[in-house]
Amino acid sequence: MADDTQAVVRSNETLNIYDKDSKLVVKGDKGTKKAEVTGLKHGQVVADGDYLSAYQDVTSQAESDKAPVPGWTVLTVAPSNPTVKLTAGDGKIDFAITAPADDGGSKITGFNVYAKETAGNWADKPTLQLTPDQLTGTIDKLTDGTPYTVAVTAVNDKGESSKDAAGASDHATPAAPKPAAPANNAAAPTDQGADVSAQ
Structure with a gap:
């Protein structure tokens, strides 16, 4: 019976998470009894009491005393892409x-x-x-x-x-190098134009 009563009470409450300076970090969804802390680095170690939790009644806005959250280590994953x-x-x-x-x-x-x-x-x-x-x-x-x-x-x-x-x-796309540009161009006039030579 006590568990049922607890469930009814929590259905109108949010679980709020604070940092150790009592600054609100995240407000959970009503009735879920959960809140997600995000934005931490992979592998980061969080100590006991670095975060605090409290229940808040949605209607009255009354809030419980804060309780320390146990520490944890953020999971490590594969690297982001280079x-x-x-x-x-x-x-x-x-x-x-x-x-x-x-x-x-x-x-x-x-x-x-x-x-x-x-x-x-x-x-x-x-x-x-x-x-x-x-x-x-x-x-x-x-x-x-x-x-x-x-x-x-x-x-x-x-x-x-x-x-x-x-x-x-x-x-x-790989490509063969271009030939070197002509150097020392010379033109020898002919009766119809010129013979052009280069190095």
Whole structure:
């Protein structure tokens, strides 16, 4: 019977969460007896009492005494995605990686580089596997004139970021270098025009 009474009482109340300075952080939905704390960093350690909870009656706005919330550690996840920029060369593509701002709360252990013809499909395994401090490199033995897509993912002990995320891939088409421009042009007049020569 006591549990039923408690449920009725809570149905008109919100669970409010405060920081340790008693500043309101979040107000829960009425009757749910829950409130979600967000905006913390992955892997962040929250100590006992860093947050306080209190029930508030929606009608009267009366609020209970505050009670300390037990501490917790925010879950770690796979990193957010790095970004990559490509520069095409003769039979090759150079790449430059910008590491992600969020490592998911766990140290990045490396980067995977995937390359494919733009019209093709991704391979299951990366083309290159890099250490965390390798932010530039080259993919060679490519075909000039063929468009390629290169994607980079970041890896930690929780997993791998998505190669399909915005900015994680770029496109480039290798090309043979242009011939050098003519030098030392000369024109020898003829009876119909000129013979032009160059080096």
